[in-house]
Amino acid sequence: MFVDRAKIFIKAGNGGDGCVAFRREKYVPRGGPSGGDGGKGGDVYFRSSSHLNTLLPFRFKQHFKGGRGGHGSGKNRHGKNGQDVFVEAPVGTQVVNDGTGELLFDFTEPGCVELIARGGKGGRGNAAFATPTNQAPRIAQEGKSGDELWVVLELKVLADVGLVGYPNAGKSTLISAISAARPKIADYPFTTLSPHLGVVTFDDHGSVVVADIPGLIEGAHSGTGLGDQFLRHVERCKVLVHLVDVSGLGPDDPVGAIKAINKELSLYDRELLGKKQLIVASKLDSFVSERLTAVEQFCLKQGLRLWKVSAVTGEGLQELKWAMRNTLEDLISEGGNPGGDV
Ligand SMILES: Nc1nc2c(ncn2[C@@H]2O[C@H](COP(=O)(O)OP(=O)(O)OP(=O)(O)O)[C@@H](O)[C@H]2O)c(=O)[nH]1
Ligand SMILES: [Mg+2]
Numbered sequence: 001m002f003v004d005r006a007k008i009f010i011k012a013g014n015g016g017d018g019c020v021a022f023r024r025e026k027y028v029p030r031g032g033p034s035g036g037d038g039g040k041g042g043d044v045y046f047r048s049s050s051h052l053n054t055l056l057p058f059r060f061k062q063h064f065k066g067g068r069g070g071h072g073s074g075k076n077r078h079g080k081n082g083q084d085v086f087v088e089a090p091v092g093t094q095v096v097n098d099g100t101g102e103l104l105f106d107f108t109e110p111g112c113v114e115l116i117a118r119g120g121k122g123g124r125g126n127a128a129f130a131t132p133t134n135q136a137p138r139i140a141q142e143g144k145s146g147d148e149l150w151v152v153l154e155l156k157v158l159a160d161v162g163l164v165g166y167p168n169a170g171k172s173t174l175i176s177a178i179s180a181a182r183p184k185i186a187d188y189p190f191t192t193l194s195p196h197l198g199v200v201t202f203d204d205h206g207s208v209v210v211a212d213i214p215g216l217i218e219g220a221h222s223g224t225g226l227g228d229q230f231l232r233h234v235e236r237c238k239v240l241v242h243l244v245d246v247s248g249l250g251p252d253d254p255v256g257a258i259k260a261i262n263k264e265l266s267l268y269d270r271e272l273l274g275k276k277q278l279i280v281a282s283k284l285d286s287f288v289s290e291r292l293t294a295v296e297q298f299c300l301k302q303g304l305r306l307w308k309v310s311a312v313t314g315e316g317l318q319e320l321k322w323a324m325r326n327t328l329e330d331l332i333s334e335g336g337n338p339g340g341d342v
Contacts, residue, residue, distance in 0.1 A: 002053075002054045002056070002193070002194030002195070003054050003055045003056040003058070003059060003155075004054070004055060004154065004155040004156075004194075004229075004232070004233070005055065005152070005153065005154055005155070006055040006058035006059065006062075006152070006153045007062070007098060007150060007151070007152050007153075008058050008061075008062045008063070008064060008087075008150070008151060008153065009062060009063045009064070009148070009149075009150050009151075010044045010064050010065075010087075010116055010117045010147075010148065010149055010150075010151055011044070011063070011064070011065045011066065011117065011146060011147075011148040012041055012042060012043055012044050012065075012066040012117035012118055012119040012120065012146030012147045012148065013040075013041025013042035013043075013065065013066035013067045013068045013069055013082030013083070013119045013120065013146045014041045014068050014069065014082075014119075014120045014143050014144070014145050014146050015038050015039065015040055015041045015069040015082075015119065015120035015121045015122040015123060015142075015143025015144045015145075015146070016037075016038025016039040016040075016041075016068065016069035016070045016071040016072060016079035016080075016082075016122045016123070016143045017038045017071045017072065017079075017122075017123045017140065017141070017142045017143050018035060018036070018037050018038050018071075018072045018122065018123035018124045018125035018126065018128070018140035018141045018142075018143075019035035019036050019037075019038075019071060019072035019073050019074065019077075019125045019126070019140055020033075020035045020125070020126040020137075020138055020139070020140045021033070021034050021035040021036075021073070021074035021075070021125070021126065022034060022136065023075075030136075032127070032130060032135060032136070033125075033126040033127045033129070033130050033135075033136060033137055034074055034075055034076050034125075034126075034127055035072055035073075035074065035076075035125030035126035035127050035140050036072030036073050036074070036075070036076045036077040036078045036079065036125045036127065037072045037078050037079065037122050037123065037124050037125045037128065038069050038070065038071050038072045038078075038079040038122030038123045038124075038125070038141075038142075038143040039069030039070040039071075039072075039078060039079030039080045039081040039082060039122045039143075040069050040081045040082065040119050040120070040121055040122050041066055041067070041068060041069045041081075041082045041119030041120040041121075041122075041143065041144075041145075041146040042065075042066030042067035042068075042069075042081070042082030042083045042084045042085060042119045042146075043066055043084045043085070043115055043117065043118055043119045043146075044064055044065075044066050044084070044085045044087065044115075044116050044117040044119075045084060045085070045086045045087070045113050045114060045115050045116065046086075046087050046088075046089050046093075046095060046105065046107070046113070046114050046116050047086045047087070047088055047089070047111070047112070047113045047114075048088075048089055048090070048091045048093065048107035048109065048110055048111065048112045049088045049089070049090065049091070049110060049111075050090075050091050050110035052088060052089065052090035052091075053090050054090065054155070055089070055090070055093070055153055055155050058153060064085055064087050065085065066082055066083065066084060066085050066117065066119050066146055067081075067082030067083030067084075067085075068082050069081055069082045069119065069120065069122045069143055070082075071143075072122065072123070072125040072140070076125070076127055078122075079122055081119075081122075082119055082146075084119075086113070087116075089107060089153060089155075090107075090155055091107055091108065091109065091110050091158060092107065092108070092155050092156050092157050092158045092236075093106075093107045093153050093154065093155050094106045094107070094153070094154045094155075094156065095107075095114075095116060095151050095152075095153055096151060096152045096153075096154065097149055097150075097151060098149070098150035098151055098152050099149060099150065104116060104151065108158060116149075116151065117146060117147035117148065117149060118146065118147050119146045119147075120143050120144035120145045120146040121143065121144045122143050122144075123140060123141030123142045123143045123144070124140065124141045125140050126138065126139060126140045154232065156232050156233055156235055156236050157195050157197060157211050157233045157236075158209070158236055159197055159209045159210055159211035159233075159236070159237050160208050160209050160210070160237065160238050160239065160324070160328050161208055161209070161210045161211070161237055161238070161239045161240070161241055161324050161328070162210075162211045162213055162233065162234035162237035162239075162240050162241070163175060163210060163211065163212050163213055163240075163241050163243060164213055164216060164234060164240055164241070164242050164243070164261055164265070165215065165216070165242055165243035165244060165245075165257075165261060165282075166189075166215055166216065166217060166243075166244070166245065166250075166251060166257050166260075166261065167189030167190050167191070167214075167215030167216075167217065167225070168187065168188070168189050168191075168215065168245065168249065168250075169215065169243040169244060169245045169250070169282055170243055170245060170282040170283055170311055171192070171212050171213070171215070171243055172184065172185045172191065172192050172196070172212050173185050173311040173312070174212075174241075174243065174280075174282065174309070174311045174317075175196065175198040175210055175212040176198070176311075177311040177314065177317060178198070178200050178210070178317055178320070178321055179198030179199055179200045179201075179210060180198065180199065181196050181197065181198030181199075181210075181212065183196040183212055187249070189215060189217075189225075190214065190215055190225065190226055192212060192213075192214045192215065193214060193226070194214065194230075195211050195212060195213050195214070195230060195233045196211065196212040197209055197210070197211050197212075198210045198211075198212065200321055200324070200325075202321070202325065206325060208321075208324050208325050208328060210241075210324070211233055211234070211237060213230050213231070213233055213234055214226050214230045216228065216230075216231075216261055216264050217260070217264075218260045218263070218264065219264075220264045220268075221264055221267040221268055228264060228267075228268045231264075231265070231268040231269070231272065234265075234272060234275075235269065235271075235272070237275070238275070238276070238328055238331055239275065239276045239277070239278065239324060239327050239328055239331070240265075240272075240275050240276070240277045240278070241277075241278045241280055241320075241324065242258065242261060242262075242277050242278065242279050242280065243280050243282045244257055244258050244279065244280070244281055244282065244295060245257075245282050245283050246281045246282065246283060246284070246287045246288060246291040246292045246295060247282075247283035247285075247286040247287055247288060247291075248286060248288050249283070249286075250282075250283065250288075250291060252291075253294075254281075254291050254294055254295050255294050255295060255297075255298045258279065258295070258298065276327055276331065277304075278305075278307060278320070278323055278324065278327065279295070279299055279304055279305075279306050279307070280306075280307045280308070280309055280320060281295050281296075281306060281307070281308045281309070282309055282310070282311065283310060283311075283312075284308045284309055284310040284313075284315055284316060285310040285312050285313045285315070287308075292308070305323075307319060307320045307323060
């Protein structure tokens with residue numbers, strides 16, 4: 001099961017209390033203060049891992065607590081520091097403070113470690129309060145509380161290219177034809193229920209990461225079909241590949257379908273429409289000529305180039321692969337930052 005949102009409670013450990021104690025030793029009258037400091041509370045860190053691809057584990061465990069610092073004790077013994085806790089999250093996870101909405105961290109690479117909640121400092125024992133005028137202090141500090149907060153985790157897959165289009169447009173078939181990804185393919189709508197990533201490789205060892213996004217339909221923004229929740233995964237794609245089925249099984253009005261998807265994109269977030277789009281007519285092996293012509297006319301009018309492919313015969317796939325790569329490279333060399341914050 002794919003889960004891309006979770007809310008969890010994080011509590012770093014409290015610091016241990018300082019201790020009030022005095023040295024007692026044979027033949028040493030009035031030994032000085034010897035209360036040790038409390039240990040520091042354990043911190044809570046997040047660590048990104050490329051081995052995870054869902055936030056599902058957070059359905060089962062929602063509370064993460066750093067260890068408590070041990071109390072200080074006599075003979076100047078320092079309390080033990082509380083154990084630090086590392087929470088593993090998939091690459092692409094954003095950690096947001098639920099109370100303030102502040103983005104605490106965005107894990108865009110594997111192996112990043114970030115402190116999210118700091119453990120409380122240990123209190124100082126009375127030995128630390130001794131001064132020339134007060135050589136036998138009877139005070140010690142309490143340990144400080146560790147940070148505690150609710151955080152929302154949002155997983156947004158990190159891909160260069162996002163495939164969008166109506167259900168059955170052939171998105172999953174396309175990704176399985178150009179990469180090693182093997183999502184489920186079937187002739188009913190909403191076969192794909194969660195985003196899948198595929199890596200498209202090139203002979204010169206270049207590569208492009210493509211995300212297969214579940215199908216969208218008109219009204220997705222108000223929850224129709226699978227809704228638009230998966231669009232958060234295209235937020236960070238730099239290029240969108242917009243598939244439209246021009247075969248007999250596709251929509252009667254393919255241009256209307258393109259416009260409907262674009263409308264859903266803009267209703268979700270206007271910025272999505274600003275992303276570079278490659279329009280692709282799919283299922284070219286069984287195209288219906290009025291439908292293909294309508295899409296060609298539309299692209300001509302809009303000044304857009306149209307790619308035509310068949311994932312079944314392989315026609316046009318090389319050109320499309322290179323178009324994805326060249327478009328990405330152009331965006332990078334233009335120095336733009338089309339993927340938002342990545
Ligand atoms: N003839 C032909 N059929 C295709 C082609 N690509 C996909 N199909 C068929 O179209 C149907 C839908 O393909 P999918 O790849 O599952 O479509 P999808 O866009 O991923 O659909 P959802 O996951 O439901 O959004 C399947 O029956 C495929 O076999 C193609 O190039 N030619
Ligand atoms: Mg699919």
